[in-house]
Every structure is written in C-alpha cells, then in structure tokens.
Amino acid sequence: MNFLFASDSFKGTLSSEQTVDLLARAARAVFGEDIRYSGVPVADGGEGTTDAVVAAEHGSWVETTVHGPLMEPVTARYGRLDERRAVLEMAAASGLPMVPMEKRNPLHTTSYGTGELIRHALDQGFADISIAIGGSATNDGGMGCVRALGVRFLDEAGRELEGRGEDLERVRSIDVSGLDPRVKNTKITVMCDVTNPLCGPNGATYTFGAQKGATPEIQARLEAGMVNYRDLIRRQFDVDADAIAGAGAAGGLGAALTVFLGGEMKSGIDTVLDLIDFDRRLEGCDLVVTGEGRTDWQSCFGKVMQGVGERARAKGVVAVGLSGSLGRDADRIFEHGIASLMTTVDAPMPLEEALGRAEELYYLGAVRMFRFLQAGMQLAK
Secondary structure, eight states, rough: OOOEOOOOOBBTTTTHHHHHHHHHHHHHHHOOOTTTEOOOOOSSSSHHHHHHHHHOOOOOOOEEEOOOSSSOEEEEEEEESSEEEEETTHHHHHGGGGSOOGGOTTTTBBBHHHHHHHHHHTTTTEEEEEEEOOOOOSTTTHHHHHTTOOOEEETTTTBOOOBBBGGTTTTEEETTSSOOOGGGGGEEEEEOOOOOSSSSTTHHHHHTGGGGGGHHHHHHHHHHHHHHHHHHHHHHHHHOGGGSTTHHHHHHHHHHHHHTOEEEEEOOHHHHHHTTHHHHTTOOOEEEEOOOOSSGGGGGGOOOHHHHHHHHHHHTTEEEEEESEEEETGGGGGGTTTTEEEESOOOOOOOOOOHHHHHHHHHHHHHHHHHHHHHHHHHOO
C-alpha cells in the first residue's frame, strides 16, 4: 500500500511533522518495513499555516523588522516558496499574543506591520502573495495595513491618520493616489474562513472585538467608526464592504485587502492545499491519514480534515482520521470524504494526562487504526 499522511497539528502537543513520523512508525510496526509512504504538513490558514507550507514546499524564511500592533519594533518573518511565491501570516506582525493583557484595547492597535510585511515581499520581487489573516490584535478596518502601502486616510482638516481603531470615526476621505503601483501586478490571496460582514451584530467589532480587549463601551465606539468607514468606502469607491463575505475578518482587514489591494478571499485550507500541490501528492495513493486535536461540527467548516477528505474523495482515494478526541456532531465529517474516525485516547483520563502523553497515545492509536485496516484487507481477500 502507498500511504499519504496529512494531519493538522495537535495544538500545544504534536506538530504536523511529528504526526507524519509517528504514523510512519506505526505503519511499519503493522505492515512491515516495505510500506511506501509520504507525509506533508498541513494547516487550515490559521496559526502555523506558514510553518506548514514552508516545510511542505521546502521553502525558506525571510526575516525583517516591522511595527507591531502598538507600533513597537518587532522581528517578523514570512515564507519564500520560490522566486515568485510568498506566504505570510498577519499574526506575525499584528497578532493578539503580541499585546500584553493589560494593554489590549483595539482603539489603539494597528495592522500597519502587516502592510510592511507585504511591502517587504514586494521589495523582494514576489508577485504571488498569500496572506493568512487569523489571530489579529486589531480592529482598524485594515487602514494601518494599506497605509503602509501608500493609502492615506485623512480627517476633516486633511491631516493624515495613523490607522488605528480610534481613527475609524475620524476618517473623512481616502487618498489612494500613492498606493504602491506594484500591487496592481501582484496576485494577492487572502486566506479567510469566516464570512462576517464589516459592520453589524455579526461584523468585525461585535464578533471579535471583546477577545481583543474591547469593553461594551469601546465596542460601541468602534462600531460607530466602522460604519463611518464603510459608508466612506461606499461613497468614494462604490463598493459595499458589507456585501463582501469575510470583510469583517481580522478586524476589517479582509475589507481593506479586497477593496484597496484587489485581494481574492479564499478558504484557508483550499489555499494551503493548492500551495503544497496536494492533488498531485494524491496520485498513486491508496490511503490518506489525516486528523486534528479535536473533531466536532466545526471540523466541517474550512478545517484540515474537511479539505483533505474532499480532495481525497474527488481523486477516489480512501481517507481516514485519527484525532485526539471527538466532540458534538463529529460524524458529520463523514459527509466530507472521511471514511472512518478513531481517537488517540484509549481510556478515560484527565485532559492534563492526555496532553502529557500525546506522543505515546498518538502512536498507540495509530497502531490500532492500522490493525483495523489490516483486518479489513484480510476480510477483503
């Protein structure tokens, strides 16, 4: 048999690469040393996406200094896949963990550093840039990001604004004449798995603001500012940002990347699978093993197992899942090309124990899974 191992990381315990090694060991223990396999790190566009794609494509890292969410100097890196393609995460420059708990207030944070990362990639000659936009500390409508690329946001006196969350309510006009001309000839793919509009109860502020430190009072102010920003975009550019699925992602960064940079919103897992040429890796494959830390109803909405399962099904390849645990409606994943599910835990145990024994339990679970597959093969004969 020819196996393909393509599992998500198990957050806080096992990396995607570690699962490949453990699955290979378990497969050899059951089927012998003559098995054929290949493994590829996979992520869904969230945390760890750049790591997975760079590892899968044998890429390299580009490091630079940018401004963090509070405009402090930070070292950030992004992935170089080849001469043309780069992949980056906005969280590397504008991520929530970069802001201390006591300073979390999206009125004061900016996505400026993300724009600096894009500008640096342009300086290096990349013309195909994929951007994962999860994990932001910002609610600035993406103003900071595109300001770093030459867009100017002006108040009623014509003064340029810095592009923080508090500037949403102050902006009165937008000047795009200075936008970096290289953007026009650059393919920008925005990895986004939420469909939130820019404004309203399901918009950027009320869906994600609280986790970034916004109190109800701050949320009300940010929402009023975001409505002002949305209406200004509509007046100047004849674009309704609320009609763009995902415009509210990353505090409105989705809107800015689409409206000002011409970015294309795309599922994170689909983007990753395309970047690593996953369909080609399926050729000649008999079985795909995938998995994640916890499988439940959310796994069917742009997560690794759904993406891998659907790609495998389209190629007529059987896919199975090995996950840390199963939650509500985990069986819905069967509708997405996953033929069977098993868990790594083998007995009731405290979460701390399961996490502490993650490597051991994963290996033993993989052995059990492969033994079931071996039994099925014997029955088929």
